[in-house]
Amino acid sequence: MATVIDIKNVKKSFGKKEVLRGASLKIERGTTQVILGGSGSGKSVLLKCILGLIEVDGGSISVNGKPANGLKETEHAELMTMFGMLFQNAALFDSMSVWENVAFVLLQRKMDRDEAKRIAIKKLAMVGLRADVAELSPAELSGGMRKRVGLARAICHEPEIIFYDEPTTGLDPITADVINDLIIKLQKELKCTSVVITHDMHSAFKVADRMAFLYQGQFIAEGDVKSFKNSDNPYVKQFVEGNANGPIQVTV
């Protein structure tokens, strides 16, 4: 299977704080790759490095064999058309209606507004939202609906790779599972590569094809779902079981 994202020895510090300390991972095309890790392990920073929102200090990231960092503005904008991103809190634009959020890229490309709205409503239907939601403002939506609209916006331009940053955080268990089902459904329908960052083990085991565990800025385990469920690695085992006692020490 072809590698679509190749992360090699990526390092990133903020001041004296080393967040990524040589993270390496290959993400295969057409799979759902789950990246696990505790709070502050560097998951979201890694995601932002892949998207070029943060410049890496060392190492390299390539997408489809082309470097994803240090790009010129036009090259970066072109790279972004390959990605769709669901942010943790959806990051919907408050000043726009739901359909304008979903069709943002299309409107930027000067598509006719009626046509863009028609496509936005189609994408909203894909994530299980009715057309009457289209005219609402993001402030009128529940947490689950916001995530769905964020997802509709992420898939509107038919990206090859979709990133999910903590997709189930802050949702009730049933709504969280609906989002899990959506991730699986979209993966099948769009035949894209999905990268899911989470610490919700139920969600991780449900959606993952491959899993990787990020600890203190490095990937210390990588494998399929079965290998994670039966892992002997004390760090992975502690995290998967959600045990307070073990090699990972958390200070509250």
Next chain:
Amino acid sequence: MSAVNNPFTLIGAVVLGAVREMGEITLFLLSALRQMLRVSGGAAGQFARQCSFVGVESLPIILLTAFFTGGVLALQSFNGLSGGPLVNTQLGRLVALSMLRELGPVLAGLMLASRVGAAMAAELGTMRVTEQIDALVTLAANPVRYLVIPRVLATLLMLPLLVILANVMGIFGGYVVATKVLSVPAMQYMDSTYGAISGEDMTMALVKAAVFGLLVGLMATYHGFKADGGAAGVGQATTRAVVYGAVSILVADYFITAIFV
């Protein structure tokens, strides 16, 4: 003596911090200027909305401020001239020149820094901490082009227009107080006003207004973009936008005046 208590260390840290901040603001301005050349039609809607917010919606507060400032100027100048023989010929001149050269641009700039600068910094700061600016980047939109340029252009273009109207209203305020309260003959007051206004005064007012408008927009967008740390961070960014905006207006005012005088 510890580094924290050493006065030289503290002075050095403050100076370095100030220089770094000025450098960052200059780089932010340069990046905005570069992006200005690439602005497409997509930002036109944003620009129109910002012009309405900065220009039309600021008009009542700026006109009210200008009216009373003109009135106070007339009152104070009347007292300054001790109600003597110069009042009839000089009062209009004093009010007009003070409004045109100083108070019109500065007060309108300060009102804009507090009303518009605060709102812009809070809006962009909230967009930053809720990842909406990151979302723009992932949707292949340039946030500087999409968010900063329309706002800075709106303050740059709208403040001169506001200042023209503020000056007219300030002179009118002076006229009302002078003729209705202080019993200065209307004809003499107006003659004194017309006689005082020169092209150079109007140019100075417009140059000041344009520079102040740029500073308000720049400080608001820069501090909004730099916000981090949730609601508290947005609050700090808003405060900085207003304080930096107001202080930079007063500093720039001195230098522009020094060039013209």
